[in-house]
Amino acid sequence: MFVDGLAYAAISRNMAQGFGTFWAPYFADSFWLNYNNLCAFFCEHPPLMFGMQSMLFKIMGDTTAVENCYNALVLAATIVLITLIWRQLFAHNPSLKAQAWLPVLMWYSLRIVWWAVPNNMLDTTMAMFCLAACYTQTRALSCKGNAIGHWILSSLFIFLACLTKGPVGLFPVAFPVLHYLVYKEKPKRVFGGTAILTLTFALLLIITLAYPPANLLLTSYFEGQVMMAILQKREHAGEHWTAHFYLLKMLLVNCIPHLILTGGIWLIARLQIVKAALSDSTKRTVFLNLLIIMSIIGPMSVSIKQSDPYLMPLTPFVAILFAAVSVERIVLWCRQFRFQSRFVFITASVCCVIIMVYSLFNPAWDRMYEVSTDLARHIPAGRHIYLAPDISTSSELQTPLQRYARLSVAFDSTATRYTYLDDPATASDSITASPHFRVVPLAGSAMLVIRLDNGSISAK
Known part of the structure; x- marks a missing residue:
């Protein structure tokens, strides 16, 4: 929709x-x-x-x-x-x-x-x-x-x-x-x-x-x-x-x-x-x-x-x-x-x-519906997920995240354990290789990064 x-x-x-x-x-x-x-x-x-x-x-x-x-x-x-x-x-x-x-x-x-x-x-x-x-x-x-x-x-x-x-x-x-x-x-x-x-x-x-x-x-x-x-x-x-x-x-x-x-x-x-x-x-x-x-x-x-x-x-x-x-x-x-x-x-x-x-x-494929339902399987409803500043105010992201996964957007990466990466190329090697983070692939080439301890997330 x-x-x-x-x-x-x-x-x-x-x-x-x-x-x-x-x-x-x-x-x-x-x-x-x-x-x-x-x-x-x-x-x-x-x-x-x-x-x-x-x-x-x-x-x-x-x-x-x-x-x-x-x-x-x-x-x-x-x-x-x-x-x-x-x-x-x-x-x-x-x-x-x-x-x-x-x-x-x-x-x-x-x-x-x-x-x-x-x-x-x-x-x-x-x-x-x-x-x-x-x-x-x-x-x-x-x-x-x-x-x-x-x-x-x-x-x-x-x-x-x-x-x-x-x-x-x-x-x-x-x-x-x-x-x-x-x-x-x-x-x-x-x-x-x-x-x-x-x-x-x-x-x-x-x-x-x-x-x-x-x-x-x-x-x-x-x-x-x-x-x-x-x-x-x-x-x-x-x-x-x-x-x-x-x-x-x-x-x-x-x-x-x-x-x-x-x-x-x-x-x-x-x-x-x-x-x-x-x-x-x-x-x-x-x-x-x-x-x-x-x-x-x-x-x-x-x-x-x-x-x-x-x-x-x-x-x-x-x-x-x-x-x-x-x-x-x-x-x-x-x-x-x-x-x-x-x-x-x-x-x-x-x-x-x-x-x-x-x-x-034969409905049209809805990328953000698939992404949001994937996120709902990994993040409890009512939580916050961090989005990079360039996409954090995107209505195309905020609305499906709330409708299909009941997630709000966090504007500060330290305020939540969850980070959404719309493009995997934005993830640094330190994240993908670190034991402090778990990387979950999502539909449409998106990625969820879950912080496992007090580590901080950096992106390119």
Whole structure:
């Protein structure tokens, strides 16, 4: 997994084993980032995902199956929510309502989606809660009776999204107003619902901040992560003003296959092979999702701290947009060319299953997983291991060492008996030949040096 996902899994596992608490998460005695020095625990992010994943660790134990099961649950929930939102948006058109497979296909064919979901990213969990908030709002806007329960439930989902990844989870608050701008329906319900959303969220936040441990974590996170990012004192996507448009650029890159597909469908329609103009209701759906995408990516572009997974909360709406643009013409094409369309779908499905099975049984070799599991056989959990200064703050080393071996990094060679050498060439002859040290070869040509007495370790 990507280093962030490894860190989150390690925090969740530690919480399940009694190291750290929900409001004071613990990663390790060492940490590779030096941006946030406001607290003695892990306050880089809100704790909800760690708490939920720790419950799986308590049930299943310390196994990598936990991350896989958790990610599979998030994937399944997101697919269900995309389906429900699509059916709600096309409730008036049974033919299009039945094509919910198309936005799901459009969603998972975005590269960032099939990369981020298995990598245990916070953004996928947050996106799930945001989708749930938007779905409950579509129910509130369409139901004939009292919708206050839907609004309160939606506010709860928004709060859970923010408790997963911070303020970026707030965008569903704008959904009712965006919906009104497109459909011009039920203004009293729209603005009343927005008021309920805002007040309920504010009440939940006030109650949470009234609890001192929660207040410490969330204020430390806000000051050390959010404010520092706005002030451009954190990691950033570039060195000048163009960094503000990194997410927009990556969104366009991810959408290249969708743009090609949509362009091809449009070209076929222009050649009058398949005649189908977009209906007014479909145009409204496209416009609504375009506004939602802009409401998400706009605020995030204020900061130059941007990364590809930040696209996750907007990907379902990108998928619905492209599906809405294409669905009427695809349905008409399938009706006119039944045999050809069935052949294409069956062939594509078989190819996807073959690729999936092959990938499951032929995973890519993970060097640091092998190294870490080797170390776990020689070093008791909870100990420290020394890394040379040039690699001691490497997240690619710290995260697997903690996740798979529960080892923290020592920055002083005299503070531990264990030294990790990523390159055997760095070991001096005095170490390998000395009776005071035991050298253990590890996977990937790495090496563990164990001090047997009070001798000191020197390296080239």
